Amino acid sequence: MSPRLPNDMSATTATIAPAARRAGLARRLAAKPTAALAILVLAGLIAAILAAPLLTHASPLKIDPAHRLLSPRTGHLMGTDHLGRDMLAIVLYGGRTSLIVGFFVTAIAMSVAIALGLLSGFYRRIDAVLMRIVDGLMAFPGIVLATAAAGYIGPSVTTVVLALSLVLIAPALRVVRGQTLIVRELPMIEAARAVGLRETHILTRYILPAVLSPILIQASFVFSAAVLGEAALSFIGLGVGAKDVSWGGALAEARDYIQNGWWIVVFPGAALVLTILSLNLLGDSLRDALDPKLAGRRA
Amino acid sequence: MSPPEKLLEARDLAKTFGKVAAVRGVSFALRRGETFGIVGESGSGKSTLARLLLRLIEPSGGGVHFRGRDLTSLGREEMRRERRHIQMIFQDPFGSLNPRMTVGELVAEPMHAHDIGERGDRGARALKLLDEVGLPAAAGARYPHEFSGGQRQRIAIARALASEPALIVADEPVSALDVSVQAQVLNLLLDLKERHGMTLLFISHDLRVVEFICDRIAVMYLGEIVELGDKAAICGEPRHPYTQALFASAPGRPKTARLAGEIPNAADVPSGCAFRTRCPRAFDRCAIDHPPLRALGGERFAACHLVEPAAEAVS
Numbered sequence: 001m002s003p004r005l006p007n008d009m010s011a012t013t014a015t016i017a018p019a020a021r022r023a024g025l026a027r028r029l030a031a032k033p034t035a036a037l038a039i040l041v042l043a044g045l046i047a048a049i050l051a052a053p054l055l056t057h058a059s060p061l062k063i064d065p066a067h068r069l070l071s072p073r074t075g076h077l078m079g080t081d082h083l084g085r086d087m088l089a090i091v092l093y094g095g096r097t098s099l100i101v102g103f104f105v106t107a108i109a110m111s112v113a114i115a116l117g118l119l120s121g122f123y124r125r126i127d128a129v130l131m132r133i134v135d136g137l138m139a140f141p142g143i144v145l146a147t148a149a150a151g152y153i154g155p156s157v158t159t160v161v162l163a164l165s166l167v168l169i170a171p172a173l174r175v176v177r178g179q180t181l182i183v184r185e186l187p188m189i190e191a192a193r194a195v196g197l198r199e200t201h202i203l204t205r206y207i208l209p210a211v212l213s214p215i216l217i218q219a220s221f222v223f224s225a226a227v228l229g230e231a232a233l234s235f236i237g238l239g240v241g242a243k244d245v246s247w248g249g250a251l252a253e254a255r256d257y258i259q260n261g262w263w264i265v266v267f268p269g270a271a272l273v274l275t276i277l278s279l280n281l282l283g284d285s286l287r288d289a290l291d292p293k294l295a296g297r298r299a
Numbered sequence: 300m301s302p303p304e305k306l307l308e309a310r311d312l313a314k315t316f317g318k319v320a321a322v323r324g325v326s327f328a329l330r331r332g333e334t335f336g337i338v339g340e341s342g343s344g345k346s347t348l349a350r351l352l353l354r355l356i357e358p359s360g361g362g363v364h365f366r367g368r369d370l371t372s373l374g375r376e377e378m379r380r381e382r383r384h385i386q387m388i389f390q391d392p393f394g395s396l397n398p399r400m401t402v403g404e405l406v407a408e409p410m411h412a413h414d415i416g417e418r419g420d421r422g423a424r425a426l427k428l429l430d431e432v433g434l435p436a437a438a439g440a441r442y443p444h445e446f447s448g449g450q451r452q453r454i455a456i457a458r459a460l461a462s463e464p465a466l467i468v469a470d471e472p473v474s475a476l477d478v479s480v481q482a483q484v485l486n487l488l489l490d491l492k493e494r495h496g497m498t499l500l501f502i503s504h505d506l507r508v509v510e511f512i513c514d515r516i517a518v519m520y521l522g523e524i525v526e527l528g529d530k531a532a533i534c535g536e537p538r539h540p541y542t543q544a545l546f547a548s549a550p551g552r553p554k555t556a557r558l559a560g561e562i563p564n565a566a567d568v569p570s571g572c573a574f575r576t577r578c579p580r581a582f583d584r585c586a587i588d589h590p591p592l593r594a595l596g597g598e599r600f601a602a603c604h605l606v607e608p609a610a611e612a613v614s
Contacts, residue, residue, distance in 0.1 A: 127597060165468060186398050187391050187394035187395045188394060188395055188396060188398075190350075190355055191387070191389055191395035191396070191455075192387070192397070193382075194353055194382065194386065194387040194389075195357060195382065195386065195408065195409050195412060195458065195459075195462070196379050196380070196381075196383055196409065196412050196413060196462065197380030197408065197409075197412045198379065198412060201411075201412065204402070206396070206397055209399045210399075215377060241364075
C-alpha cells in the first residue's frame, strides 16, 4: 500500500528497452566466429555485387570470340568463357540476379507465410482448410513444382520469383503456424482476451512480436533456398532466360567446356557455395542466439 | 431475491474436458458490492469456474447471467464489449502481461479496446491509475520485467481498473507472491473495490486469505459447491464435513480431523457424494445418493446427508 519503492526500481534497470536487447543480439551474433565470418563473407559479396560497374568495365553479355577461354592470368581476373565473355562480370552480374531473386522470393514467401500462418494458428477453421492445401503443396518435391510452374509461364526473373515463392511458402507457413499455436496458449493471451482486446490487436501486438524470432531465422533459410533454387532452375534452362546472367546459367553453359578451363566452373560455383553456406551458417547462429536455452552453450 | 441485487448469476454451470468433469452443476449468485470467496483444493475446479464465468471457455452446460443478460448467448463482438464490465486478475503476474509493451501501454490498452475517454487523455489516465495502485509515474515508461511480482500484480490491478468494471474476478491473485507482499496486495484490492464500488469474486485455495477479505464464501469440492454462506457462518460454524476438515487442516489449528489423502481424479468422480471417499462420517447412503445443495435457512447452503435442512431452518 505504501508508495515507497523497493530498490529494484532504480535508474539502472530503467533504461533496459527492446532496442537494448536487440543490440545485445547483434553483439552475441558477432561474438560467434562462424556467425561473424558468415556476416563478413555475405557483406563482402553483396558489396562487390552492388559495386560491379566499378570493379569491372566488361559486360557479362559481350561476346568476344577472339579472346575465348582465356585463363585468369591474362588480365581477366577470372578469365573468359567459351564465348570470350569476362568471367568476373558474369559472377558479379549473376550475383545481382541471385540477390534480386533471393530478396523478392523472401519478401513474398515470408509475407504470405506470416499472414496465413498467423491466421491458421489462431483460427481453427481457417487452419483446417489451409493445412490441407499446404499438405498438397508439400507433397510435391519443391524442384518439380518450381519446374512445372516455370515451364508453364516461361523463363523470366518474374517466373523464377513466383515459382520459388510458391514452393517456399508452405514450409515457412508451417513454422509460423507452429509458433502461433504455442504463443496462443500463453497466459498473456488469455489475459488479453479477458481484457476485451480486439482479435486483430491480439494478433498484431501480442502474437506477431512473439513469433518474430523464428520468422527471422526462417527468412534466412528461405533466402538461401531461393538463391539455390534460382541456380537450379537456370541450370536446367528454366531460369531467368538468356537476357540475364545467372550463376546457375553460367554453370550450365560451362558444363561442356570443363576440360578446356576450370575457371569457368569454379568461380560461379564458388560464389554460389559461399553464399549458400554463409546464409545457412547465419541462420543457424541466429537460431542459437535467439534461443536462450542454447545461448552460451557454444561460447 | 430482488433482481437488481444480483450482479452475476451462475445457473447449473458445467464443464467437461473429455472424460474430466471439471465443473459439475454450479449455481450461485453474486450480490452487487460484496466480496465473494470461492475456496477449494487444487483440482476442485475453481479456476475453471472463473473462466466459465468470464466465458474465456465455453460451458458444456448451464449459463451465466450478468446484470440480467445471458452471457453465453452473446455474439463474439457483443461478448468482447461486455468484458469492459468484468475484468480478471490472474495468478501469474509474470505471464499475464505482454513483455514487449511498456506498463503505460498495458494500462492504457483496455481504454483503447473499449473506447474510454479521449485518445490523448488515456496516457495521463494510465499514470493516474498507476498512482492509485502505488506505483510512480516513471513506471509507465518501463517494461514488466523490470518489476517484482507484487509490483506486477499492482500493474495487473491498474489494468483491470482501466475499463471501470463492475466486477473483478481475482483468480489466486496473491498465491504466487511472497507472504510479506500478499497482505499489501490484498489490502490494495479491498481498498480499490470499496473506492470504485465494485464487486469482487475472489478465488483461492488459502482459507486464511478468504476468511480475511470475503463477506460470503463458497466451498468447492470436485467441481461442486458443497457449502455456501456468510463468512461468520462458514468459518465459525462449518456444517459440511469437508469444510470442517478444511479448517482442521489449516496451519495453526488443532490437528484433530485433518483431511487425509488427496482429491480424487476428476475423470473418475465417486458415485453418490463425491467427498465420501475422504469423509470421516460417510455411511451407506453416501455411496448411492448424491446430496444436493440445500438451504439450511439464514442464507446458508450445504450438500450433505448429515445436515438436515428442516431442523436447521427452525433453529
